[in-house]
Amino acid sequence: MSVSTAAIDSSVCAPLPVLGQDVTVPLVTGGEVTYAALDYAASAPALQRVWDDVAAYAPYYGSVHRGAGYLSQLSTDLFENSRRTVAEFLGCRPEDQVVFTRSTTDSLNLLAAAIPANCQVFVYETEHHASLLPWRDAEVTYLNAPRTPGQAVETLERALADRDPYGPALVCVTGASNVTGELWPVRELAAAAHAHGARIVLDAAQLAPHHPVDIAELDVDWVAFSGHKLYAPFGSGVLAGRADWLQAAEPYLAGGGASRKVARRADGGVDVDWHTTAARHEAGSPNVIGVYSIASACKALTEAGFDSLVAREQELVSRVREGLAGVPEVQVLSLFGDDAPRVGVISFVVRGWNSSHFAAALSAEYGIGVRDGLFCAHPLVRTLLGSDPQDPGECGAPEAEPGERSLNAIRVSFGAGTPDEHIDRFLRAVTELVREGAQWKYRTEDGRCVPDRGEAAQV
Secondary structure, rough: OOOOOOOOOOOOOOOOEEEOOOOOOEOOOOOOOEEEOOOOOOOOOHHHHHHHHHHHHHHHOOOOOOOOOOOHHHHHHHHHHHEEEEHHHHHOOOHHHEEEEHOOOOOOOOHHHOOOOOOEEEOOOOOOHHHHHOOOOOOOEEEEEOOHHHHHHHHHHHHHHHOOOOOOEEEEEOOOOOOOOOOOOOHHHHHHHHHOEEEEEEEOOOOOOOOOOOHHHHOOEEEEEEEHHOOOOOOOOOOOOOOHHHHHHOOOOOOOOOEEEEEEEEEEEOEEEEEOOOOHHHHOOOOOOHHHHHHHHHHHHHHHOOHHHHHHHHHHHHHHHHHOOOOEEEEEOOOOOOOEEEEEEEEEEEEEOOHHHHHHHHHHHHHHHEEEEEOOOHHHHHHHHOOOEEEOOOOOOOOOOOOOOOEEEEEEEEOOOOHHHHHHHHHHHHHHHHOOOOOEEEEEEEEEEEEEOOOOOOO
């Protein structure tokens, strides 16, 4: 069974309380408006529940695994209980390990450092840079962007069939695109990988906040995700899955916590006995608050009813897509087509507009925060825009002036905390900007399009 939106509960819940819901921002046209945070794919606002849990724990903060004092013991219990909560949230198998990291990027770099020698890695060009780039010491095969889920599976099967069948291999794939929001056929890709003796790691950075992720059901070997996508604060992440490669590899970081015993040798050197548990790759004083915040977010999403959250988000996805379809100048970007299931991540371009200019106008004139650029997925966005891979354009730093065509796109993303009003305001703003134009003049400053604060700047 693939990751899909089929068989979800038809009941729909209210938005979950998140931080920043009452924040107001100034408009260049005068006055203030409540900020509409529609950049969840970059960083989702923290759930109020998570913030409250962290605040309640903060006075009891202590160093874990090292102290005999009460607060250290309490923090150690909280840290390890958080590991169990995350394992349950991900449907981990009994033998799986949950390693706490700084982010999805950190998790995938950790795995890249742990793969066996001569490992062949297969990764689609459609990946976020966090999963596209870490495999520098491996033999990497980059797969072309598929145009259907079936083609994704076929492309992988052909590539795996041509590999050395006796060496280790790893497939890296996203669960939901950070550009198009489209869901990938994860279970089918896992089956193809295993049929050819390869393992698979799932980049769930965009999937886990929007859809249940079950390692055992999907039959993937590892899952990586970030706390700041999952309604928790910055600075924490997870790599969960099979332990053997992680146990066999040198520690990701060498230091206290990763070592079980250190002794001097007679020749003056040092012998180290490293941990074989997750601690092997968690050297240093861990981010206890970050880990606890991830566990709190996992509990909050589970208790809210993930099926109801998915159902409500799908309603928002439908509204946004229908609204954008009513504006002929808007082109929504897609790999798999209009009928492909997706999470609340939608990228588009507007004919006649520089994407940075459009995003700047949404912010300055409507109080709406979106993302523009190449979204740290340069090959994918350039493929979707039909541009040459060598064309200029950087992630978050367009080079075109306001009004000029840019080789970038605009991304609107939302989730469990998004009010209906934010979606309504966004669709109204898109329609008005396309029909009437911006009400303010803009200029490029340090690679960004910003409102012109000079005299007579208003159009």
